[in-house]
Structures are given as structure tokens and as C-alpha cells.
Amino acid sequence: MQPTIYLIPRWGGKIHSDWYDWFGAEIMERYGFSVIVLDMPNWNQPDVDATIQHLLNQISYVDKLTYFIGHSVGCQAVIQYLMARLEQDKSFEIGGILLVAAWFMVDKPWETIEPWMANKGFNYRALAERVKFTKVVLSDNDPYTSNYAENQKLWVDRLGASVTVYPQRAHFNSKIEPGVVEGFAEMIG
Template identity: 45%
Template sequence: MKPNIYVVPRWSGTIHSDWYDWLAEQVEARWQVPLRRLEMPHWQTPRVEEALAFLSEQVPGLDEGTFFIGHSVGCQSILRFLHQKLTPESTSPNVGGLLFVAGWLEVDEPWDTVEPWLDRGTLDLRSVRERVLHKRVLISDNDPFTSDFARNKYLWETRLGADVTLYSGQRHFNQKTAPEVLSALREMVEPAN
């Protein structure tokens, strides 16, 4: 089964920001599938309800070949989308994987428009934790939004059961290439037998 891989950009990001174009080339060469980069609506000031409605339109179905890559607030969009879709009562199949880059559940100095995106313990991630086969988070030890990287790591591990990798000096992962993202994706899409 060929994977369906979706990318949800960072705050104010477009489908061409940071490493997204580079990753699209890598994915298309490796798996002969398009990287579905989602141009999120009003992403200069993202709104939760709008993002969830858009994801519902753009992601026609979920299965074990579905993989999501979120960057910063993109991670929050994906979490909330799957929280809606993977309820204990839903009959949706399992999801292949989540790869969160510069992911956060808290930020150091919240601003007004980020407040609705912060998880204050209200998201029940149990179904997401149980129904997503691979959960990876890549964070940096000098991210300007989450200086307490140890707490950020702990929250992802305890709340989502994610495998968290800490990188040195990657800030918010805004480079033009991201071999660490491709490597983590490859481990999820092509797991060892």
C-alpha cells in the first residue's frame, strides 16, 4: 500500500515554507507519491474551528497508510482533527503515523491568538494514543517558543506516548532541508520487519 502523507505547516507557513518543498521532492522520489502539503486557511492567525473544517475537507479517509507531518501549530491542528475522528465510538481504522516537528503542548509566553491552541489538559488523547501506530516528535534544545525542552519532551511522552527525539541547535526547524524529518518519516513508513 502506498502511503498518503500530509503536511500541515507552521504558524504563518505556506506549502513552500522551510523544508516542505525539499521534503516533497524526497517523498516523491522515494515512494512515488505526492506529499500533500495543505495550504491552511488564514494561517497568519490560525483558528481552531477553521483548521478542523479544512482538514475534514482535505483528508477523505484514514487508514494505516495515512501519515501526518505537523510543524509547530500544524501539530495542534492534526491532534485536534484526530481527536474528533478517532473517538472511542468511531469505526475509523488505525492511522499509520504522526510526525510532529517543533511540536508543543505549551509555549513559554502565550499570546492571545495562540491561547485557543494550547492544551490545558482538555484534550483526551487516549484514542489518538491507541489508534495511531507510530508517534514521533522532533524538538530542539533551543526552540524560542519552548525553552523548557525537558518538560516539552515529558508532555509528549506522557500525554501521547510519543517517541521524542531532542536535537541540538535546531531552533524551530525552519531550515530549507530537514534530513532528520525524512529519516523519522522513513522509519514510520518503512518499519523494520
């Protein structure tokens, strides 16, 4: 059976932004898998509740062959969607999540990003038990999260993530990002 792979873009990102087209082509060529890049509502000013509801409406079924890829705020959207799923079904399981330019905090938060950082009450341990593998890809010069070591520690502590920090990749906004494909390869084993 083929896996179902969903990709949620960065803040303001569209289905063809950054490395998304290249990544989809690479995954098709290497594995024969299709990647579904989700067009997110009002993604220039993403709202947490509207995003979770949109994802719950778009993705009604997940299983061990379901994988999520998030980019920046898309990582938070993945986590918050899965937390909402966990409230509905404590026994769901998915294959994995790949989180690119992931963060729990940003250096200079602005008003509309603050709700995305208000996730302190989450039961990360319960979520980690439902996800077979969590991979996080970071950069040592991300302009939004300069303390990449602390960011890495949070992903390891909260979700038991495997984290790779790449040198000089900024916020992973290039058209080609080999580290993302490497992270995907590690996630699907």
C-alpha cells in the same frame, strides 16, 4: 498500495515554506511517495474550529496507510483533527504522525495561540491507540519552547511518542532539515 501523506505547515506557513519542498522531493526520491502539503485557511491567524472543519472537509478518509506531518501549530492541528475524527469514528486507524517543533505549551503565549493550548480535556490514550506510530522531533534551542525536556516528557506521557531532540535546530525553519526525513523513516519503519 501507496501511503497518503499530509503535511500541515507552521503558523503563517505556506505550501512552499521552510523545508516542505525539500522534504517532498526527498520522500519522492527515497520512497516514491508523494507528500500533500495542505494550504491552510487564514494561517497567519489560525482559528482552531475553522482549521478542524477545514481538515475534516479536506480529509474525509483515513486508514492504516495515512500519515500526518505537522510543523509547530500544524502539530496541534493534526492532534485536534484526529480528536475530532475520534469523536466521529472510534475505530479509525492511521499509520502514524510525525510532529516537528511540536509543543503543548509555549514560553510566551499570545492571545491567538492560547486556544491551541486549551487541550487538557483530550483523551490522548484513546488517540494513541488509533495511531500506529507517533514520532516527535524537537530542538534544544527552540525559541518558543525553551524547556524542551518538559515538552518531550509531555509527548511521551500523553501519546507514547518516540522523541528525538536535535541540537541547535531552533524551530526547524531551514530549507533542509535532515532530522525530519530521519523521523519520517523511523515512523514508516
